[in-house]
Amino acid sequence: MNISNDTTTYPPYEYDDNYGDGGYEPCSNSNNNSVNAVVGPYIHSIICILGLVGNSLVILTYALYKRTKSMTDVYLLNVAIADLLFVLALPFIVYNELYSWPMGQVACKLLRGSYSVNLYSGMLMLACISTDRYIAIVQARRSFRLRSLSNSRIICALIWIFALLVSVPTFHFYHWYQPSHNAVTWISNITDQEETTDPQYVCEWKFDDSNTASRVKVAVPSTQLAIGFFLPLLIMIFCYTAVIVTLQKAKNFQRHKAVRVVMVVVLVFIVCHLPYNLALLYQTVHLYVQSDCVEVDSLQTAMSVLQTVAYLHCCLNPVLYAFIGVKFRNHFRRIFRDLWCLGKRYIGPRRFSRVTSDTFMSTIRRSVDGSSENGTSFTM
Structure with missing residues (x-):
């Protein structure tokens, strides 16, 4: 996560997570740049194509039905919508990380804000799917009263509203601007005239003062960790553990096959998201610990790779939750x-x-x- 402050706070450079040795000299991050040069254009393109095709097919299949059939189907549809919006925004985010951002302030805020909304809503929808499976299998006697289409639509609406509210800091603090360390002025030895390079604008965090920057830089990733990962993970572990215990008691081949499906769902979720979120937790805890450029470069490289692994989950959701049925x-x-x-x-x-x-x-x-x-x- 690349976080910058206003030029009036830390001249002549913004304080940035990528800056080592006191925070005022930009690190080259050569390893991370090399990884991003491959991951950004190629790996992310594959993720976008697979995610676009898979989630579009899920939405298309549901669109051909006159009515939705169950609570889980409503959740699956919303997961597919969130994942589809995510993969549509991903190419623009990758372009912004590799090049200058040319689309202005409004597009910057909408892009980053929608990314945050889709992240929270998609993960919470997965938690709702596990809860619905728990009620349907473990609490079967209560399922007819609790599992109604009206309840599922209300829950989905509340999740989208909640995801929007949690993403307000992202909408507010992301700005389109030219970092001071990119506004380089060269002085010719021959003519002694100033030559300024073309302005390079970015779509990144920007703060008016260091206190606000400190709070937001800790609060946003902490919220992402708590609500966007650990809460859904705990709900999935609790619900699917109870589901597995209940299914193991049934003397039925299909039920035992369902146990394997549940285990694959949980395992894929953990493999995709746990490494990146642990790296994000480490980065947040050590946010204000002085580090040299080598350590910063290694952490950023690991974050780039692990984030790509987490992105793969949006391609696997259609397979795990829809096509496997x-x-x-x-x-x-x-x-x-x-x-x-x-x-x-x-x-x-x-x-x-x-x-x-x-x-x-x-x-x-x-x-x-x-x-x-x-x-x-x-x-x-």
């Missing part, structure tokens, strides 16, 4: 097959009329809706 796969195959047949009819010698096309699409939706079994969930 037999019913969801069947519905998706049916929709894909019907749309393929529809496309073949359009490009064939006998083209559909508008009325015929509408009738065909209505038949698709009826067949898909009719194939659902009493509103059961796609997962497990």
